[in-house]
């Protein structure tokens with residue numbers, strides 16, 4: 001059953017990027033990093049279907065969603081103002097990140113930052129050092145986003161650390177986030193290697209991350225996207241090609257999957 | 268006024284008793300188990316499983332779904348676990364939920380439909396069979412059968428001979444005249460008719476110049492198709508003497524009432540399950556409230572009550 005959640009904040013924190021704070025105590029209590037919710041952006045018939053969004057974090061009974069305006073639904077969502085506005089949603093859904101590892105490295109591309117900031121917080125609160133590598137095209141127009149992510153991760157996780165890469169060199173490393181990953185993985189001593197990479201971002205980036213991890217023999221978990229209708233494993237609309245043939249459901253066997261279980265060639 | 272009666276019976280010779288007329292539609296409710304954490308399945312009139320075939324099917328390449336104005340297109344390609352796993356894992360797991368289970372069947376030939384029906388005839392916990400002779404997303408069988416009275420009659424009578432279970436035949440709307448097909452199914456021994464399946468459609472991304480579905484074409488469902496569903500249910504219900512289970516775009520209790528007025532004995536709710544996983548129960552509750560507000564003591568009073 002879907003629940004109704006009050007919009008407590010819907011704040012623009014970058015060009016076309018918003019952070020939504022919803023009062024959803026039942027979902028917040030159960031949420032694990034990498035899981036998502038299905039959120040309806042309007043009560044009407046168009047758009048009809050709910051949209052999947054990663055859980056960006058929780059604060060008490062509140063749930064955060066970090067989203068980018070890409071189409072009709074997200075545009076409507078960006079117009080919601082706090083107050084007596086309520087939205088319908090269901091979750092938490094899907095398989096999240098397995099955080100049971102030593103010396104993880106987190107890699108985010110673009111909106112992939114949404115679930116990974118949450119993972120970084122959780123790992124940090126377990127006392128684990130969890131460097132978060134973030135790639136953006138540019139930080140121009142996104143100063144608030146980068147600032148708020150760094151503050152979020154570094155404040156809640158004592159040992160959190162955020163490193164940025166931008167393709168235009170406007171901040172941090174000038175180049176791809178995968179460069180940061182390669183040097184991060186190489187910097188681990190052989191005696192205590194990286195225990196696993198957690199990644200979320202555009203498909204080409206995830207594919208590259210999976211390749212780098214395979215070369216370094218480091219386990220890699222990727223969070224994948226697919227169009228979804230039910231989010232519950234029922235409609236079979238969200239499938240991802242699986243290694244060895246056939247498909248798996250992004251909403252059920254994913255969205256977080258072992259990179260080796262994904263057939264990257266057919267994706 | 269006291270609570271109206273919502274219980275309905277679908278079929279005469281092989282009746283299926285439902286506590287309310289709202290059934291979850293095939294393909295939108297998985298095997299039911301996927302929704303068990305979302306709502307109390309026992310509150311449903313019934314549920315129809317995803318179409319089951321003899322062998323497991325992987326289905327079509329993605330993307331398999333895309334949203335359209337007040338609806339969606341799907342081209343799942345009847346992906347399913349196959350008969351063996353269905354009988355071993357899905358059907359027994361549904362039993363404790365105490366909900367009538369209608370098994371939707373998909374075969375590529377008459378012989379396959381018969382083999383499926385035989386196997387399910389022996390399985391405990393099947394309330395009825397629903398023959399999918401109308402899926403638009405697979406070549407070979409499906410809609411190819413469903414478009415002509417001859418093959419529909421042939422499959423129906425072959426399956427009729429293979430099972431004592433109530434037999435519902437699900438019809439496609441992608442035909443010029445649905446009435447002769449409905450009559451053929453009735454003559455061949457169908458206990459009820461389910462309609463409508465999805466309308467064949469297509470969506471294009473003009474910028475990339477690509478179809479939005481991997482299968483290029485797919486089936487349209489949701490509120491956008493309700494007028495077509497109502498029209499066809501009305502046409503068929505007037506022409507046949509067996510019950511009609513109506514569907515297409517039902518989101519609310521009032522939508523369900525419209526189908527009953529058009530002549531349906533029960534309804535199925537499909538795409539609405541994606542709008543809210545609790546939709547089937549909500550539709551049943553709203554239907555009760557509608558009856559109460561209208562001073563209707565028994566939901567069966569609505570059936571065929573259209574004033575023309």
Ligand SMILES: Cc1cc2nc3c(=O)[nH]c(=O)nc-3n(C[C@H](O)[C@H](O)[C@H](O)COP(=O)(O)OP(=O)(O)OC[C@H]3O[C@@H](n4cnc5c(N)ncnc54)[C@H](O)[C@@H]3O)c2cc1C
Nearest residue numbers: 051052053054066067068071072073074114225226227255
């Ligand atoms: C598990 C999961 C988690 C997600 N988490 C986030 C998140 O934290 N923040 C965020 O901003 N977005 C996230 N997304 C993507 C988000 O669901 C889409 O951006 C959203 O559905 C677009 O809706 P729209 O109505 O604005 O766009 P539409 O008008 O529906 O489409 C606009 C464009 O977005 C593309 N699109 C539509 N749906 C998806 C989708 N599910 N995945 C990728 N592209 C899509 C379309 O192909 C089209 O190009 C996630 C998707 C999944 C599957």
Ligand SMILES: Cc1cc2nc3c(=O)[nH]c(=O)nc-3n(C[C@H](O)[C@H](O)[C@H](O)COP(=O)(O)O)c2cc1C
Nearest residue numbers: 292293294318341399463464488489515516537538
């Ligand atoms: C994703 C999806 C999968 C479906 N799969 C099946 C199926 O396996 N067998 C079948 O008979 N109908 C299938 N249908 C059709 C529905 O059962 C129903 O007839 C149709 O969607 C119209 O109802 P609605 O508008 O309420 O969704 C499917 C529909 C959808 C949206």
Ligand code: FES
Nearest residue numbers: 231233235236251
């Ligand atoms: S979204 Fe329906 S099965 Fe994954």
